[in-house]
Amino acid sequence: MTAIRSPLWTPSEAGARDANLTRYVAWLKEELGLVFNDYATLWQWSVDQPALFWESLWQYFKIKSYSPYTEVMSRDPMPHTRWFSGSTLNYAEHVFRNRTDERPALLFCAEQEPLIALSWAQLEQQTAALQAFLRNAGIQPGDRIAAWLPNIPEATIALMASLSLGAVWSSCSPDFGIGSVTDRFRQIGPRVLIAVDGYRYQGKVYDRLDVVRDIRAALPTVEKVILIPGSGAAEPDTDRIPGAVSWATACSTPHTGLSFTPLPFDHPIWVLYSSGTTGIPKAITHSHGGMLLEHLKYLHLHNDVRPGENFFWYSTTGWMMWNFTQASLLCGATAVLYDGSPAYPGLGRLWELAAEAPIHHFGTSAAFLMACRKEGMRPGGQYDLSALRSIGSTGSPLPPEGFEYVYNDIKPDVWLCSMSGGTDVCTAWVGGCPWRPVYAGEIQCRCLGVAMYAFDEEGSPIEGVGEMVVTKPLPCMPVYFWNDTEYARYRESYFETYPGIWRHGDWLRITPHDGLEILGRSDATLNRQGVRIGTAEVYRAVDKVPEIKDSLVLNLERPGGSDYMPLFVLMREGQTLTPEIAVRLKQVLRSQYSPRHVPDEIIAVPDIPYTLSGKKMEAPVKKLLQGVPLDKAVNQGAMRNPAALDFFVQWAAEHPD
Secondary structure, eight states: OOOOOOOSBOOOHHHHHHSHHHHHHHHHHHHHOOOOSSHHHHHHHHHHSHHHHHHHHHHHTTOOOSSOOSEEEOSOOTTSOOEEETOEEOHHHHHHTTOOSSSOSEEEEETTOOOEEEOHHHHHHHHHHHHHHHHHTTOOTTOEEEEEOOSSHHHHHHHHHHHHHTOEEEEEOTTSOHHHHHHHHHHHOOSEEEEESEEEETTEEEEOHHHHHHHHHHOTTOOEEEEEOOSSOSSOOGGGSTTEEEHHHHTTOOOSOOOOOOEETTSEEEEEEOOOSSSSOOEEEEEHHHHHHHHHHIIIIISOOOTTOEEEEOOOTTSHHHHHHHGGGGGTOEEEEEESOTTSSOTTHHHHHHHHTTOSEEEEEHHHHHHHHHTTOOHHHHSOOTTOOEEEEESSOOOHHHHHHIIIIIOTTOEEEEOEEETTTTEEEEEOOTTSOBOTTOBOEEOTTOOEEEEOTTSOBOSSSEEEEEOSOOTTSOSEETTOTTOHHHHHHHTSSSTTSEEEEEEEEEOTTSOEEEEEEGGGOEEETTEEEOHHHHHHHHTTOTTEEEEEEOOEEOGGGOEEOEEEEEEOTTOOOOHHHHHHHHHHHHHHTOGGGSOSEEEEOSOOOBBTTSOBOHHHHHHHHTTOOHHHHOOGGGBSOGGGHHHHHHHHHHOOO
16 A cells, blocks of 8 residues: 655645635535535545536536436436436537636747737637638538647637537647548548648748648548648648638638537537557547536636636647647636747746746646656746646656656645546546645546546456546546447447446556556556556656656566566667666666566667657557567557657567567
């Protein structure tokens, strides 16, 4: 059992008193006669009485529905549970309930570009104009709109225009290659493609007009292309793309104001995609109502976002955190958008933005925080972060050293809201609680309504490390996978291991004070002599060795019950893997964890392979090393750095056993 640590942060009395969660609990007492004095009992009620809990959120957030619901939650098991049957609403309408002249809707900047503001009036006007253009093009509820865009205001405008009409949104970042884009968009048959003719990254301009033309040719269902200048030209060259008009033309369409189409609760809102590294990406389809209730819940109650605050999460349009960032508008916050590299011209760029905006809620990845730590950065001493209330971390487990870095070198009184969820639910299952302390290496709580447990192989809850499972349905679960009419891929993805129970694919430990530790993906588990080890523990030890920049660990099962565990390391610039460094790393692994954590071999590599969404590719590399051909083991179009696989292909050929 994990020892109880001392907290790094404890909410102040005023902070807890003024939290949105406290207001909600007071409302429960006033309206429903329910009294909760601590988070544990509130959470238990929310999972024991899911229909009552979600109906309370509907009432608390004053959801606008054009027709009454007849049932909150059907008795159908996952994944067929239906929510708020009979209701009709629109996600975008709830965003624009917060329009005001007192603060901007969006703040935006790019690499070495000044910060600019987009008012709510501007957002509404441009959304209305684009809505009129799409309506004139015949777009109806359920039609798909695909976007190949960076994280720019035009992407937010296009999203809101699509959702307002009931069109189904889907987006990819322009650093996605043509194969990766078409693998995704071809599944959904979009009628409109919104694309940028180029983009900037790390100080360079990339002309992508030819790629837009090829994507257009590969999507026969596309009737209209809206082209946005991103390569430095004042106007895009629409003549080179069949059926293309410029963004300026589309957004000058006459209109009579922004309107909203009422939609059934389970009407699709957007399609997100799995990484697609080992096959065609799953087209995960979410609903208007499910996303609306979930985003209101998480951002208000778990992230404590308030009107007038500036909310930022570094993301691209190809990651679900981009959709999540747009949801901050539901809280009356201003969404802060950044286009470009988080490390150009240096790792201080985003901290500089945090001071300038200023940012109240700063979201990033565990990898970014650990990179800042390894560089010896002290943002708290370099930038004015007085406005900063919370730091969100996701993408991979943040080790205890990352927590300590935040409190020692960024801001001692900041609320570190580490969270974990995924594309599957477009939110966090586990995350922040403004009532609870923050402990190093731990996520604060299971989120309200999320009946999450750690299961053993027999499907029973355990106190130690186990499979992360969710035993009751949630409105944010996908309504289906696109084109998966029999729910075959859906069931295969989540329900094969434990029938009727969602298996998420992560290792989970629930700590003695009801926090959580995520120990890596269970499909990349290191099973050493029958003992299961989370990859996150190995990576945490590697982070203690300053000469090593990154790493990837695998365990290969051998005939006869033996195994072989190599650790591949990417050395920092100017460093080489020496016997002394290898010995020191093994000592750290042995002393911090156990002899089983010590790899059989440490191997230097030129690069570590990552997906486009920033995930280490442990499972595909393991397949390569087990002799699976490259084209069967991994979809290189879904990778950030396909050349990183060259070493592993060669290594596998040289080590056939």
